[in-house]
Amino acid sequence: MARRKTQREAVVKFSTPTPFSRIPFRLAGNGARAILRALSSMPASTTVPVSGNAGRFRPTNTVPEDIARRIAAAHGTPAYVYSQQALEDRAAEALAFPNAHGLTVRFAMKALPNATVLRLFERKGLHFDASSGHEVRRAMFAGIAPQKISLSTQELPADLTPLLRAGVLVNACSLAQLDAIGTALPGWNIGVRINPGRGSGGTGKTNVGGPDASFGIWHEHIAEILETARRHRLNIVRVHTHIGSGSDPAVWQEVSTLNLALMDRFPDARTLNLGGGFKVARVPGEKDADLQAAGAPVKAAFEDFAARTGRRLHLEIEPGTFLTANCGVLLARVQDITDTGEAGRRFLKLDTGMTELLRPGLYGAQHPAEIVPADAGRAPGSAVHDYILAGHCCESGDLISCAPGEPERLAPVRLPAVRMGDLCLIGGAGAYCSAMSAKNYNSFPEAPEILLDPGNTPRLIRRRQTLEQMIQNEIPLA
Numbered sequence: 001m002a003r004r005k006t007q008r009e010a011v012v013k014f015s016t017p018t019p020f021s022r023i024p025f026r027l028a029g030n031g032a033r034a035i036l037r038a039l040s041s042m043p044a045s046t047t048v049p050v051s052g053n054a055g056r057f058r059p060t061n062t063v064p065e066d067i068a069r070r071i072a073a074a075h076g077t078p079a080y081v082y083s084q085q086a087l088e089d090r091a092a093e094a095l096a097f098p099n100a101h102g103l104t105v106r107f108a109m110k111a112l113p114n115a116t117v118l119r120l121f122e123r124k125g126l127h128f129d130a131s132s133g134h135e136v137r138r139a140m141f142a143g144i145a146p147q148k149i150s151l152s153t154q155e156l157p158a159d160l161t162p163l164l165r166a167g168v169l170v171n172a173c174s175l176a177q178l179d180a181i182g183t184a185l186p187g188w189n190i191g192v193r194i195n196p197g198r199g200s201g202g203t204g205k206t207n208v209g210g211p212d213a214s215f216g217i218w219h220e221h222i223a224e225i226l227e228t229a230r231r232h233r234l235n236i237v238r239v240h241t242h243i244g245s246g247s248d249p250a251v252w253q254e255v256s257t258l259n260l261a262l263m264d265r266f267p268d269a270r271t272l273n274l275g276g277g278f279k280v281a282r283v284p285g286e287k288d289a290d291l292q293a294a295g296a297p298v299k300a301a302f303e304d305f306a307a308r309t310g311r312r313l314h315l316e317i318e319p320g321t322f323l324t325a326n327c328g329v330l331l332a333r334v335q336d337i338t339d340t341g342e343a344g345r346r347f348l349k350l351d352t353g354m355t356e357l358l359r360p361g362l363y364g365a366q367h368p369a370e371i372v373p374a375d376a377g378r379a380p381g382s383a384v385h386d387y388i389l390a391g392h393c394c395e396s397g398d399l400i401s402c403a404p405g406e407p408e409r410l411a412p413v414r415l416p417a418v419r420m421g422d423l424c425l426i427g428g429a430g431a432y433c434s435a436m437s438a439k440n441y442n443s444f445p446e447a448p449e450i451l452l453d454p455g456n457t458p459r460l461i462r463r464r465q466t467l468e469q470m471i472q473n474e475i476p477l478a
């Protein structure tokens with residue numbers, strides 16, 4: 001995790017791409033040093049290493065070993081641990097997105113909706129993107145002003161009218177939604193979400209644009225949009241698109257241009273929202289989005305548009321992953337070690353899995369893993385093994401070590417010899433982890449969330465769920 005320079009250990013900078021080999025070894029303590037030593041003498045193999053310096057990879061966050069042990073002792077495992085400093089640094093980076101005539105950065109709160117995180121981002125100047133009426137209410141409950149929340153949803157909430165009257169903004173995501181909003185609130189100022197005909201995502205499952213995606217109004221239906229808006233006297237003041245998570249920067253760029261061209265059809269629109277989707281490198285070989293590079297041509301295109309039309313459009317972006325993914329780790333414990341013989345596999349069974357980290361099983365997403373010896377005095381030996389990190393659910397797909405984009409193919413990680421009871425830090429766990437999991441499967445309770453403040457003090461921001469809370473809505477019959 002990022003720490004102040006006054007701390008004894010070296011500072012990990014989240015905002016500058018740093019080859020892993022240049023990270024001070026104090027970063028993760030003795031464990032990291034041993035891992036790096038082991039890696040440097042590692043034979044070539046198909047094993048996915050836990051660290052390295054391939055590609056433009058920003059080191060994923062980690063927590064110092066002593067703090068990891070302290071958190072595990074105080075709060076148990078599994079637990080999510082977020083870095084306040086890293087979240088704030090990412091917010092500052094997003095707010096510096098190049099723009100011609102003004103910028104609003106909306107945090108796509110679906111990525112990490114904890115109230116403390118929402119309030120932290122609000123203090124830094126972010127607004128919010130909500131994907132359901134429930135998310136809107138959750139943000140308002142956290143104290144976010146309705147005027148700072150924009151709703152783009154697959155399902156309009158039953159309480160849409162009071163939410164909009166309170167000041168929440170809405171982007172109609174289908175023609176039926178547009179009609180429903182117009183019927184409820186004729187003459188309202190609204191946005192429309194357009195499917196520009198192109199999509200892109202880190203995987204097919206995170207691609208939400210193009211002909212196979214149900215998100216937004218198909219770009220060839222603009223005449224129908226205008227007719228529906230006219231019928232209800234709706235003013236289309238915003239145009240919105242989001243083409244996918246982890247989208248290809250070139251496609252993101254191309255779609256931005258397409259969207260700007262669409263603005264000619266919406267003469268009253270003052271804002272263009274280009275969505276989120278900026279890539280984050282969680283493991284070596286993946287690339288982090290460069291927002292300055294992505295934004296520079298967009299800024300120029302907005303300037304050209306203004307020169308051509310006299311309309312100075314306001315820009316919105318709404319990242320989720322970019323703002324949070326590498327700002328959190330999942331702290332777990334190795335609770336069993338098993339194998340399937342000499343020619344088989346060696347499994348580290350963790351006390352976490354799809355109940356806290358669904359992304360590997362869902363998308364074949366990659367998360368780095370690092371072992372922290374349970375005993376502070378024990379230095380990991382030089383021997384390394386290939387391990388499969390397995391989850392704790394009775395589900396063969398509950399695996400953390402899978403091949404990129406292939407949830408069903410095992411890909412071992414090479415680690416120094418691990419003992420039962422050791423801790424495991426799984427990186428890149430800030431986005432779509434606590435927010436998106438197979439919660440309560442096998443009746444495992446929801447894990448706690450902890451924020452490391454800038455002085456590296458762990459602050460509990462969500463308690464571990466109790467059994468009573470898990471079953472509180474059941475109504476036993478006789």
Ligand SMILES: Cc1ncc(COP(=O)(O)O)c(C=O)c1O
Nearest residue numbers: 108242245246276277319320321
């Ligand atoms: C409408 C909308 N905006 C923004 C986002 C955030 O995407 P990302 O986390 O990839 O930045 C999403 C993610 O699904 C989305 O659906």
